[in-house]
Amino acid sequence: GENVEQHPSTLSVQEGDSAVIKCTYSDSASNYFPWYKQELGKGPQLIIDIRSNVGEKKDQRIAVTLNKTAKHFSLHITETQPEDSAVYFCAASKPAGRRALTFGSGTRLQVQP
């Protein structure tokens, strides 16, 4: 089955700095890679996603890059703000019909004001 590894487990940055979280996956058949943000006491919420036919995607301060050959993808947050503090999860899934998400272990991001 799929295995997703995520690093680092914790990340502390100063407000305004950039944050980068990296994930690798094992199954070359995976083609959908979402990133979720989980705040304390809440369920994970999608913040950005990317498909295997795209190398990079950006949404305001958030961007995701994908390297299919190396089987890794990364989340980039620029100009971090205190409200970005949360746990971030990467995930991977296969094409439609096999929709289960395999999650990484999570990264706790702390943005210091």
Place this chain on the structure above:
Amino acid sequence: DAGVIQSPRHEVTEMGQEVTLRCKPISGHDYLFWYRQTMMRGLELLIYFNNNVPIDDSGMPEDRFSAKMPNASFSTLKIQPSEPRDSAVYFCASNLEGLVRDTQYFGPGTRLTVL
């Protein structure tokens, strides 16, 4: 839309008791997923349904766990008998095949504590 609804939000029970967790997916969604979150194991998929039919239950830890989806708007996850190691946050999520983003929408979770 109210989003995915889960109940109860918190459950405290004693070892050996039966526990039933409930989920109402977003109206019109045809996939429903049950996940469990613990510090040790992270977020792991237990089972998922498509059009009320269980597709993959390979993540269900053992026979004490069972899940049903009697109709498109309701699912249950039952643990019988419960054990302390079942203590976790259980999430339900739903999505709709064909949505461009394939987004899974998560509920707020049920925090289960088994004493």
